[in-house]
Amino acid sequence: MDAVMLVEVLDDHGDVLLRQRISGVGARLQVGRSLFCDIPLDDPYVAPEHALLTLQEDGRVLVKDLGTRNGTRMGGKRIDAHHGRIISGGELLLGRTRLRVRTAEQQLTPERLFRRDVLQHHRNAIAITGVLLCLVFAAFAAWMRSPGEVTQGVVIAVLLAMVALGIWAGVWALVSRLTVGAWQLRVHLALASVCLALWGWGYWMYSLGAFALQWRQLGVVMTVLAGIVAWVIAWLHLHYATRLGRAAVLSLALLVPMLGGGLWWLVDLQLDPRTVNRVVQGPHIHPPRARVAASTDLGDFLTDVAELKREANASRQRSLLESPILEAND
Amino acid sequence: MSPAFVRALLRSARLALLASLAAGAVTGAEPATSPQPEASAAEPSAPAPGRDAAQSDADEAPPAAGPGQIVTEEGQIIPVEEIEEPDLAELPLSNAARVRLDAARDSVVLVRGFVGDAASSAFHGTGFAVGDEGFIVTNYHVVSDAVLHPRRYRLEYVTSDNRRGLLQVYAVDVRNDLAVVRPREDLDLPPLKVRTDIPRAGARAYSIGFPLNLGLTITEGVANGLVGNGLDQRIHYTGAINSGMSGGPALDAGGTVYGVNVSVVAGRQLVGFVVPARHIGPLLRRALQPLAETRSPTQLRGMIAQQALAYEHAVLDPWPQDSQPRTTLTQEIFGYQLPTRMGPVIDCTTTGSSETQRGLQTETVSCSARTGMLLQLDLEVGSVSFQHRVVRAVGLHPMQFAQRVNDIAASYQRQGLPRHVAPFACRNALVSLDGFDARIMTCARQYRLFSDLYDLAVTVTSINSTERAVVSQLDLRGVSFESGMGFVRRYLGTMQWTP
Numbered sequence: 001m002d003a004v005m006l007v008e009v010l011d012d013h014g015d016v017l018l019r020q021r022i023s024g025v026g027a028r029l030q031v032g033r034s035l036f037c038d039i040p041l042d043d044p045y046v047a048p049e050h051a052l053l054t055l056q057e058d059g060r061v062l063v064k065d066l067g068t069r070n071g072t073r074m075g076g077k078r079i080d081a082h083h084g085r086i087i088s089g090g091e092l093l094l095g096r097t098r099l100r101v102r103t104a105e106q107q108l109t110p111e112r113l114f115r116r117d118v119l120q121h122h123r124n125a126i127a128i129t130g131v132l133l134c135l136v137f138a139a140f141a142a143w144m145r146s147p148g149e150v151t152q153g154v155v156i157a158v159l160l161a162m163v164a165l166g167i168w169a170g171v172w173a174l175v176s177r178l179t180v181g182a183w184q185l186r187v188h189l190a191l192a193s194v195c196l197a198l199w200g201w202g203y204w205m206y207s208l209g210a211f212a213l214q215w216r217q218l219g220v221v222m223t224v225l226a227g228i229v230a231w232v233i234a235w236l237h238l239h240y241a242t243r244l245g246r247a248a249v250l251s252l253a254l255l256v257p258m259l260g261g262g263l264w265w266l267v268d269l270q271l272d273p274r275t276v277n278r279v280v281q282g283p284h285i286h287p288p289r290a291r292v293a294a295s296t297d298l299g300d301f302l303t304d305v306a307e308l309k310r311e312a313n314a315s316r317q318r319s320l321l322e323s324p325i326l327e328a329n330d
Numbered sequence: 331m332s333p334a335f336v337r338a339l340l341r342s343a344r345l346a347l348l349a350s351l352a353a354g355a356v357t358g359a360e361p362a363t364s365p366q367p368e369a370s371a372a373e374p375s376a377p378a379p380g381r382d383a384a385q386s387d388a389d390e391a392p393p394a395a396g397p398g399q400i401v402t403e404e405g406q407i408i409p410v411e412e413i414e415e416p417d418l419a420e421l422p423l424s425n426a427a428r429v430r431l432d433a434a435r436d437s438v439v440l441v442r443g444f445v446g447d448a449a450s451s452a453f454h455g456t457g458f459a460v461g462d463e464g465f466i467v468t469n470y471h472v473v474s475d476a477v478l479h480p481r482r483y484r485l486e487y488v489t490s491d492n493r494r495g496l497l498q499v500y501a502v503d504v505r506n507d508l509a510v511v512r513p514r515e516d517l518d519l520p521p522l523k524v525r526t527d528i529p530r531a532g533a534r535a536y537s538i539g540f541p542l543n544l545g546l547t548i549t550e551g552v553a554n555g556l557v558g559n560g561l562d563q564r565i566h567y568t569g570a571i572n573s574g575m576s577g578g579p580a581l582d583a584g585g586t587v588y589g590v591n592v593s594v595v596a597g598r599q600l601v602g603f604v605v606p607a608r609h610i611g612p613l614l615r616r617a618l619q620p621l622a623e624t625r626s627p628t629q630l631r632g633m634i635a636q637q638a639l640a641y642e643h644a645v646l647d648p649w650p651q652d653s654q655p656r657t658t659l660t661q662e663i664f665g666y667q668l669p670t671r672m673g674p675v676i677d678c679t680t681t682g683s684s685e686t687q688r689g690l691q692t693e694t695v696s697c698s699a700r701t702g703m704l705l706q707l708d709l710e711v712g713s714v715s716f717q718h719r720v721v722r723a724v725g726l727h728p729m730q731f732a733q734r735v736n737d738i739a740a741s742y743q744r745q746g747l748p749r750h751v752a753p754f755a756c757r758n759a760l761v762s763l764d765g766f767d768a769r770i771m772t773c774a775r776q777y778r779l780f781s782d783l784y785d786l787a788v789t790v791t792s793i794n795s796t797e798r799a800v801v802s803q804l805d806l807r808g809v810s811f812e813s814g815m816g817f818v819r820r821y822l823g824t825m826q827w828t829p
Binding site: 013030143144145146147148214223251275276277278279280281282283284285286287288289291293295296297298302304305308309311312313314315316318319323 | 359375468482597689725726727728729730731732733734735737738739740743744745746747748749751752753754755756758759760761762763769770771772773774775777778779781784787789791793794795796798811817818823
């Protein structure tokens with residue numbers, strides 16, 4: 001088989017700017033800033049004659065640095081100017097320019113299975129639905145809260161929701177533009193609006209369900225669900241906005257709900273000086289017809305006061321451990 | 331001197347001038363008709379002032395059983411006639427106060443508390459010498475930190491001739507906010523005379539102390555008789571008592587101590603309270619040894635808590651069978667029967683508006699027993715307060731109404747400082763009360779320093795109707811868990827829905 005090599009010049013985002021294929025043993029390719037080079041580069045950190053690539057008999061490539069000040073690097077290591085290095089492919093760094101070299105010696109992976117990107121494909125429909133759901137929720141919440149001046153409340157709530165969505169989607173679109181070179185605004189808007197709508201409507205459903213069923217664990221279940229939504233959305237945002245690998249994206253996305261939850265916990269429970277005045281009212285009330293659970297008898301409700309006293313005493317013990325009273329033990 | 335006091339002096343001087351011009355005319359009516367307490371200060375220049383004042387007093391307050399008696403700290407009783415009372419009519423206003431101050435100066439000391447070995451004081455108040463054994467009386471709240479943290483704070487006195495030294499606390503009366511202290515060495519301060527009766531309403535009176543650390547100060551005012559809530563009695567003093575004057579002597583016109591300065595009502599000028607001097611005697615009899623020598627700090631705190639709890643039954647217990655008040659114990663609003671005067675010392679006010687605000691008509695019943703006592707300078711316990719907010723929807727969707735009721739229930743903020751109390755432990759459930767269902771939350775928290783004391787908080791939110799609801803908040807502060815829960819049980823048991 002005849003020897004062949006393909007040399008590609010990449011831009012900052014990893015897209016190919018220029019591609020050159022050469023075959024035949026002993027074929028040479030000179031790279032540098034000079035116009036007499038086979039591949040002239042427009043990079044002030046590259047020497048006029050920077051590197052020489054020669055196809056070997058075994059199909060591999062000999063890379064030689066032509067005695068430059070910045071050198072030629074591969075995998076972070078400088079290539080020796082005298083002996084050069086024989087490679088079967090990979091990325092070279094000349095000055096600030098990336099050069100990808102491929103040869104027939106490299107093993108090719110089987111082709112990737114084609115999967116339709118549902119989000120990318122239906123981004124318009126999803127974004128419109130998500131934004132509408134958000135705005136309807138904002139209007140609904142405003143109607144619930146301000147019976148006096150409904151129109152004003154609804155307008156303000158809708159505007160606020162639009163601002164929030166705009167900032168959210170805008171930041172991700174900017175990240176997207178800077179790292180992969182495309183704005184992908186509609187994809188990020190679809191993700192942001194779906195997340196907000198799920199949270200808003202989900203909270204309302206939770207509130208209704210908690211009142212109807214009076215099931216204590218519902219709050220935990222819904223918090224976990226909200227965390228999962230946050231994780232998935234953050235993963236998709238990162239997937240579209242960066243070129244990171246799958247494992248990196250998944251773990252980075254996991255940080256988002258953990259960071260958010262941790263911050264909330266810190267502010268809400270630890271830094272609030274009124275913590276000692278916090279009371280737990282129980283699920284929000286809703287119209288009586290929504291209720292499914294039966295009510296407790298007053299006598300039964302008050303029978304477990306001994307348990308309440310034990311909990312109050314335990315709370316004092318914790319409080320004393322956290323911030324002891326001086327001389328408490330003498 | 332406070333600007334208010336200066337104004338009062340000027341006004342008095344003006345009235346005195348007017349009164350002297352009108353001498354011989356109809357001056358007798360003047361003190362009774364004038365609403366200004368300072369008007370009595372203008373009397374001296376009017377003829378026969380003593381009798382006029384006595385008559386106007388008699389109209390306002392029922393005559394005491396016989397003449398007042400003077401009890402010295404040894405228990406010796408002197409008839410009131412024997413007290414030498416200088417004829418103040420002869421003295422200009424400012425001189426009268428100066429005479430009192432000069433007479434009492436050597437008996438009054440500045441009481442200061444220091445953290446550890448610090449050179450600047452953490453708190454201060456006033457004390458005065460009583461009896462022959464070298465005891466000094468002051469307020470409990472002035473020395474409370476030193477009592478509760480005996481190894482962290484030290485107490486010092488400063489006499490009028492600038493002698494300094496350490497003080498030890500001998501006895502405290504939390505309920506009446508009194509403490510008895512004694513210097514380590516004998517100071518030979520001249521004791522003040524003490525009377526155990528109450529000056530008649532309208533009588534001239536003075537308060538002495540160190541307001542805001544400005545040096546020894548006397549203020550002049552009027553003792554306006556006893557005020558109380560059925561549990562405590564304080565003499566209402568119309569005159570300036572500022573922080574730092576706490577624990578200072580309250581003197582009558584003759585210079586005899588009738589009480590101890592205790593506190594002012596925040597935000598209102600010239601309204602002060604004085605603890606009647608009759609509580610001093612029993613406390614002196616209990617003053618045998620320094621408290622810190624016989625008890626550990628834990629025991630001291632237990633003793634303070636027990637003193638606070640000793641009165642809680644009077645606040646939390648229901649009306650005795652034989653003294654049921656004629657007024658009803660519940661109030662009906664929009665179909666809800668709600669507890670109001672649950673005990674002899676609980677008073678209620680109802681406010682409501684007929685106008686609709688954002689779709690709601692609201693009536694509010696607020697009840698409280700103003701029975702709190704200070705365990706520390708910023709810690710008041712032993713109080714009961716509850717509030718019912720009853721609302722009726724006008725043109726609201728049931729969901730909007732429920733939302734508004736949630737907001738009302740959440741808007742109530744409980745009071746408490748992290749250094750005094752631990753966080754609440756709470757229980758909540760949907761509970762069926764008499765005729766209606768409600769979401770009930772009961773919370774309890776324990777005091778960090780006093781393991782016998784608890785705060786209990788209850789919120790009741792009715793869920794029986796789409797257009798009427800009651801949100802009821804109950805707060806019990808510094809009570810024992812069992813008595814408090816008994817009150818909560820009664821409170822919840824009283825509620826009823828009768829459409």
